Amino acid sequence: MIVEIRNVQKRFRGKRVLEDVSLTINEKEIVGIVGGNGSGKTTILRLLAGLMYTDRGDVIVHGQTLKKGQFPGNIGLLIETPRFIDRLSGYDNLKMLADLKGEIGKIDIRATMEKLKLDPDLKDAVKTYSLGMNQRLGLTQVFMERPKLLLLDEPTNALDEDSKKRFEEMLFEAREQGAGVALVSHHKEEVQRLCDRVYMLEEGVLKEVQTV
Template structure:
């Protein structure tokens, strides 16, 4: 039976440099899988493969049982939420305007859902401040709100608590519990051992271009 997120014998090069070799991993519904490794080991590349931003050179990535592949008639994942690297927003617009524009692309959720998700993350939807004036922590809260607002089947998190203050980390903990309870498959990359230990059901180390169980 296909799991919400599967990597099957995935190989990936960046230029001529091999980054991933024969990576196989399944993430189950309601499970948090952690990935650790040194800088440049390929952790973020692994997440990007699951979004359809990049594609394997060999092997396959499946999201929701569908193989992701490029081309005019290619398949992109439709139920993925992601916080990867530096969150990108339209800097001149408010947080609410940014999320409303993103939500309008798929038309899956209402304005009320966008508003309630911002409030869940401790953000004020009525705040007219442009995102370019947000602090790092506020941008990270907005990025997490964007990732969860459509209740995706797969959630990809790259250093999700980066820039968050103590209150923000507490909010994030509650959000993760909610996402697990509703059955999301979560793949998390973090440099923080305590974060990996707290949230993850299984942990893998990415080294020498492949995954090895950490515990």
């Protein structure tokens, strides 16, 4: 088991966002979470990434119960619009991030960029990128280090059909290599097609609605 959320409660300014939420994500499993805007879907991803903390309950990632100030390793994270250093090229942004961990080199970065139809040799600054290019760069960052846990918030936002297909191929490849995935989206049909299990988050309550 890669992820276990136990009886989690989260409120913002007194408003219930998550109420007694429990969820598991196993190796080689894609778990989808759907719900309306502001339902708390992204909050679950933030809790798993250590960017936010519960009011009550436990969040366990890679066997470790997360505490304040702890960030789990071996994850690929895409939440909201990907952000990079505007003046640098896409490749230079990814190379700088990869150098922080030292787990992959130029070949891995270039290969992952090319899978998502990005040119590693393009010198244009990221600030000139279209929304679709910026999203593909964010997905490249998610996949390039082959993490064991992928946290994806609206991953196909601004992607054309070819890019969506490439993303799906990489998603399934990551699953086959042992990764667990939490995929948040408002596209119910997409989630139902891609995921092994699907949950609906409504009024703070998480309910399973589909098992493949």
